[in-house]
Amino acid sequence: MSDEKKENAKSQDLKANTKNAEGKTMTTNQGVKVNDTNNSLKAGERGASLLEDFILREKITHFDHERIPERIVHARGSGAHGYFELYEGLEEYTRAGIFTDTSRKTPVFVRFSTVAGSKGSADLARDVRGFAVKFYTEEGIFDLVGNNMPIFFIQDAMKFPDLIHSVKPEPDREIPQAASAHDTFYDFVSHTTETLHNHIWVMSDRAIPRSLRMMEGFGIHTFRLVNAEGKSHFVKFHWKPLQGTHSITWDEAVKIHGADADFHRRDLWDAIDSGQFPEWELGMQIVPEEDEHKFDFDLLDPTKLIPEEMVPVKIVGKMTLNRNPDNFFAETEQVAFHPGHVVPGIDFTNDPLLQGRLFSYTDTQLSRLGSPNFHEIPINRPVNETHNNQRDAHMRMTINKGKTAYFPNSIGGGCPHLAKMAEGGFTSYEERIDAKKVRARSESFSDHYSQPALFYRSLTDWEKEHVADAYTFELGKCTYEHIKKRMLYIINQIDDELASKVAEGLGMDIPKKIDGPVNQALGADDDVEKHQPGKKKNYLEKSEALSLTHLKTDSIATRKIAFLVGDGFDGEATMKMKDALEKEHAMVHLVAPHGGKVKCDHDKEHDVDAAIMTTESVLYDAVYIAGGEKSAKALSNAPKTVKFVNEALKHCKVVSANSSAEEFYSHTFLKDFKDDKAVLIDQSPADFVKQIAAHRNWDRRKQVDQIPV
Numbered sequence: 001m002s003d004e005k006k007e008n009a010k011s012q013d014l015k016a017n018t019k020n021a022e023g024k025t026m027t028t029n030q031g032v033k034v035n036d037t038n039n040s041l042k043a044g045e046r047g048a049s050l051l052e053d054f055i056l057r058e059k060i061t062h063f064d065h066e067r068i069p070e071r072i073v074h075a076r077g078s079g080a081h082g083y084f085e086l087y088e089g090l091e092e093y094t095r096a097g098i099f100t101d102t103s104r105k106t107p108v109f110v111r112f113s114t115v116a117g118s119k120g121s122a123d124l125a126r127d128v129r130g131f132a133v134k135f136y137t138e139e140g141i142f143d144l145v146g147n148n149m150p151i152f153f154i155q156d157a158m159k160f161p162d163l164i165h166s167v168k169p170e171p172d173r174e175i176p177q178a179a180s181a182h183d184t185f186y187d188f189v190s191h192t193t194e195t196l197h198n199h200i201w202v203m204s205d206r207a208i209p210r211s212l213r214m215m216e217g218f219g220i221h222t223f224r225l226v227n228a229e230g231k232s233h234f235v236k237f238h239w240k241p242l243q244g245t246h247s248i249t250w251d252e253a254v255k256i257h258g259a260d261a262d263f264h265r266r267d268l269w270d271a272i273d274s275g276q277f278p279e280w281e282l283g284m285q286i287v288p289e290e291d292e293h294k295f296d297f298d299l300l301d302p303t304k305l306i307p308e309e310m311v312p313v314k315i316v317g318k319m320t321l322n323r324n325p326d327n328f329f330a331e332t333e334q335v336a337f338h339p340g341h342v343v344p345g346i347d348f349t350n351d352p353l354l355q356g357r358l359f360s361y362t363d364t365q366l367s368r369l370g371s372p373n374f375h376e377i378p379i380n381r382p383v384n385e386t387h388n389n390q391r392d393a394h395m396r397m398t399i400n401k402g403k404t405a406y407f408p409n410s411i412g413g414g415c416p417h418l419a420k421m422a423e424g425g426f427t428s429y430e431e432r433i434d435a436k437k438v439r440a441r442s443e444s445f446s447d448h449y450s451q452p453a454l455f456y457r458s459l460t461d462w463e464k465e466h467v468a469d470a471y472t473f474e475l476g477k478c479t480y481e482h483i484k485k486r487m488l489y490i491i492n493q494i495d496d497e498l499a500s501k502v503a504e505g506l507g508m509d510i511p512k513k514i515d516g517p518v519n520q521a522l523g524a525d526d527d528v529e530k531h532q533p534g535k536k537k538n539y540l541e542k543s544e545a546l547s548l549t550h551l552k553t554d555s556i557a558t559r560k561i562a563f564l565v566g567d568g569f570d571g572e573a574t575m576k577m578k579d580a581l582e583k584e585h586a587m588v589h590l591v592a593p594h595g596g597k598v599k600c601d602h603d604k605e606h607d608v609d610a611a612i613m614t615t616e617s618v619l620y621d622a623v624y625i626a627g628g629e630k631s632a633k634a635l636s637n638a639p640k641t642v643k644f645v646n647e648a649l650k651h652c653k654v655v656s657a658n659s660s661a662e663e664f665y666s667h668t669f670l671k672d673f674k675d676d677k678a679v680l681i682d683q684s685p686a687d688f689v690k691q692i693a694a695h696r697n698w699d700r701r702k703q704v705d706q707i708p709v
């Protein structure tokens with residue numbers, strides 16, 4: 001197969017099902033040409049309507065059945081096509097072609113999602129983000145169904161329905177939508193201390209990413225890599241975005257909810273559409289089998305990460321997303337991921353959360369997509385041939401020839417025949433298991449406090465403040481006093497400084513003890529004592545990789561910069577600045593007091609990208625105020641421009657201005673921040689680029705309370 005064909009194996013496959021109506025005549029689904037789709041068939045112009053009207057019946061019937069059940073979790077998502085390339089062969093660890101053959105460009109389809117909200121909810125909810133990647137490999141489908149946080153809330157799949165029922169809208173009033181800040185969630189969390197680690201990540205800025213393109217991804221569970229000799233290594237998968245890892249503030253998230261509920265979806269689409277293809281490097285933390293028990297935590301416990309200081313992340317390849325879907329429903333909605341879709345060379349561990357997932361994902365597609373033939377939906381079918389003796393069921397597309405649908409057979413020549421391991425047949429890793437059948441939790445899973453504490457210790461001051469604010473907001477929305485008390489008691493076990501801040505915000509004292517056991521989420525006969533606080537270990541003071549400040553890049557590619565311009569603006573200096581940013585692949589929008597065209601001082605007309613009334617500064621990463629006295633006057637006279645700049649300052653963003661626009665910006669708070677490193681007056685494009693790359697000047701946060709926006 002040529003390289004070109006390999007790269008496009010999936011897009012070529014999808015073409016067989018892609019239709020384009022350009023230049024074509026309208027027909028019914030049965031192929032009959034239609035000459036009127038506006039009027040139903042009637043006895044006389046004023047009715048009655050006739051049942052005979054097959055065109056009306058077909059149109060309405062199809063419409064009536066257009067919706068399918070949304071995903072029970074991760075209902076709101078956005079997808080994109082792309083490919084994966086391997087940097088170096090990993091034969092030492094695995095026999096999977098995708099990780100051994102560096103000449104391949106493996107097609108992928110990725111779906112990002114929020115977890116709790118419905119399909120139509122807003123993108124900026126405080127939530128975990130799903131990060132699911134379908135690799136269409138030459139040996140079959142491999143799905144890496146992960147999240148943007150490296151750990152999960154619970155240790156055993158048995159608790160998944162409880163977790164989700166607690167976070168979803170409360171069942172009496174179906175409130176709140178896409179929000180964890182409510183009683184039932186905290187009732188569950190405060191009784192289930194294994195949730196604390198994932199929960200503190202959700203309280204951090206990781207839960208409000210700037211862009212789906214600017215977040216890390218994690219496979220979470222420990223998986224296995226198995227090489228051609230059958231030797232196994234443990235592995236944790238990581239995605240590292242080359243766009244940097246950036247987040248926004250909660251105040252921005254709340255405002256973006258209203259300004260553009262599709263903010264993340266639009267951002268992903270626009271970036272790919274404009275040729276700014278997002279990229280992630282794939283990393284692996286590889287642990288030899290014999291080191292399984294060398295850690296202070298259990299590798300099978302999905303609420304624990306392996307600090308990168310203990311096992312470095314080996315970067316092995318790169319994923320590029322370079323094509324938007326043609327049809328949201330056909331691709332993004334119908335795609336079906338499954339952590340059990342693995343290829344030879346990749347295998348599972350006994351992580352009890354993973355084991356439960358292996359059941360759930362096929363099961364859910366049966367009600368969501370309606371048939372065990374969901375693998376035949378174009379976006380789900382592999383690029384290699386599939387043959388077996390499974391037959392029939394709803395919506396079967398394949399026309400299987402021949403008399404035999406069983407094995408063994410002689411009538412069909414023994415086909416399809418089996419593949420030996422050497423021929424690429426999947427054989428499960430031969431793990432020795434010698435155990436009693438028990439319904440229990442391993443003692444090695446009982447430390448629920450050390451890693452949340454490690455996470456909190458590893459954050460910078462501003463990140464810690466955001467965590468405290470998030471806890472205060474979320475618990476402030478709870479109405480049951482005893483739930484808040486339990487939470488304060490538990491947070492105090494993670495970090496007393498954090499608990500004090502939250503207690504102050506809630507106007508409560510931290511309780512010295514609470515009624516009943518701290519962790520009630522075990523079986524009746526389980527020893528709840530072993531899950532008590534006070535068991536914190538300090539095996540690492542800090543892990544740098546856990547703080548956003550250590551994950552920044554120098555790139556400003558795809559950042560959105562608003563240029564405030566009024567008629568008569570300084571065309572030369574403004575275009576010089578614009579060109580310099582665009583050279584670095586930033587996206588510049590001219591924001592003016594009105595839509596249509598705006599004239600510069602040379603009377604040249606420029607397209608306005610957004611009239612000020614239609615946009616908000618929370619939708620941009622930085623602001624530039626163009627020079628020119630006439631422009632400054634026009635901006636001063638327009639509503640919302642002052643608020644636009646003030647709000648950007650409040651959110652610690654970079655604001656750059658030309659001093660000839662002083663008449664305008666003297667009305668803003670810019671004058672109070674002239675010594676701020678991210679407030680630039682008459683400075684060079686290079687300085688602006690440097691500050692945008694740093695994302696925000698968080699040092700400003702202590703002085704922005706005076707800004708009333």
Ligand code: HDD
Nearest residue numbers: 071073074111130131132146147152157160220360361364
């Ligand atoms: Fe799950 C969807 C990620 C635990 C049951 N899950 C789903 C999606 C992602 C994850 C990204 C959306 C896929 C898409 O875009 O279509 N889930 C995770 C991660 C987990 C996890 C990272 C823990 C490490 N999930 C988990 C458990 C169960 C499920 C323990 C059940 C026992 N998840 C589902 C599901 C979903 C799903 C109900 C809903 C839609 C779907 O599967 O296709 O089966």
